[in-house]
Amino acid sequence: MNGFSAFLRKELTEIRRTWRLWVIPGMLVFFGLTSPLIAALTPALVESMAASQPGVVIQLPPPSALDAYAQFIKNLDQFVLIAVVITGAGVVSGERTTGTAILALTKPLSRGAFVVAKIIAQIALLVAATLLGTIVCVAMTAVVFDGGNVARLVTAVALWLLYASLLVVVMTLCSAAFRSRGAAAGAGLGFYFLTLLLSSWGPAARYGFVGLWPALRDALMGEPLAVAWPIATALVAIVLGVTGAVWIFERQEL
């Protein structure tokens, strides 16, 4: 794949020099900071709301580090994945509509290298941002709750990262397949909600990558994990997704 290293270098520099540096890393740091605080304040908030309703008494157990980690994972599952969909929608289609792809691809840069470099750069950003957000969350949780089971959080985050990487690949494929950024985002959101829905169906969760969703909760709770099939199918789906994105982009006229 000629031109790969030069184009990957461009992608990583672009992340560093544009808004892309701030969106997902910013969200992860924000959630790392606020998840422990929200977990600590939630029981008091709920009890004060209940107190204003005569006859209603709600008693919650004292908040713990586990609640902070669960809140963090919930934020990753919802807001960060949707941000991955939105930011990934224009990753190829944006270069096509602005004409930057035309100038790059009339040089010794293969379309395969173009697509793969984009995927690697996005996943690198996601991994770095997740690492940073997780460290912030662990540190903040230690301050607020005096410690917690970090190993469980790391396992859950690693499983989440695998699903998020798959979503990056799916978004790149959608962005290569659709001319418009909006259509790619729509297809990506469809994939996100469909996998969320399928994760509650036993066979799909047991043998498919959608099983990563319930596994996050199991990992946090310290329950035994049976994630060999979900991990294996996620990896296969990533390989197929990358291959599909390259195949589609190679057949397109610019």
Add this chain to the structure above:
Amino acid sequence: MSDAPATAAPAHTPAIELRGLTKRFGRTLALDNVDLVVRPGAIFGFLGRNGAGKTTALRLLSGLARPTAGVAYVLGHDVSHATDAVRSRIGFLPDVPGFYEWMTAREYLDFVGRLFGLDRATREARATALLEMAGLGLVTARVGGFSRGMKQRLGIAQALINAPSLLMLDEPTSALDPIGRREVLEMVASLRGRTTVFFSTHILADVERVCDAVAILERGRVVANAGIAELTTRAASNRLTVEVDGDGAAAAIAASLGTRPWLRSIETDERTIRLTVSNLPAAQREIPAAITDAGAALRRFEIDEASLEDVFVELVGGPAR
């Protein structure tokens, strides 16, 4: 012709060769069975009005699109199977170049140099020379703040970073002011003999100024393909101006010539007759006789010089699609 990875093509291999090149978009025929040969080292103008198919042809030549039928050879290689080795020997500027707006011009040239695998010293030296040539040597702003003309000049610079054997430019002067246009044309002219330049344009003056040869494209078909001098001579040999003595003689002579089979058009004023003819020798024989018959005297008989504009209007003068 070969599809194998490119090596330096023999000197006699055409820089560009199109054989029956056809491109269809749904029901629209953008290119219709185009045959064309561009010899190495030429500065070749690809002329046509907007929508004639010029950009489509350049997209096919640069490997961005695939033909519906026919073959396009670039530097001896079928571009449908163009390898990076072929792309490493061409420079390309699209009609509206798109740049990464967060980069500076120097950073962009460095990025392009890396894609070509140039070492650092070569990249820096070429970027400095090309930025100077493009009038961007002192510009440190990001490309996002560039005017269209600045982007166009940067586009030409990036197309030259690899010292290409073939430079393909799509409407390179359309966004430039007169001075920028002159600089670009001088730069193109300076490449004569070293680099084949194939540029599309609808600006006839640009072609007349720098091109050795030209093809005129109309509704997806090549309607003329020759050297500039040959084209203008061919058109000139059809246009005559005749001046006679004698009031009203011009009208009488025009009336007597009106039925000649070689006459395509005729205009007169008091003493001057302007004719377009299909058979110059016959016209040269018969017009003086008609003047004598009308009792007038011949003052001037001139075969007009034609400009490329005359040729262009004659060939594509009909209504646009």
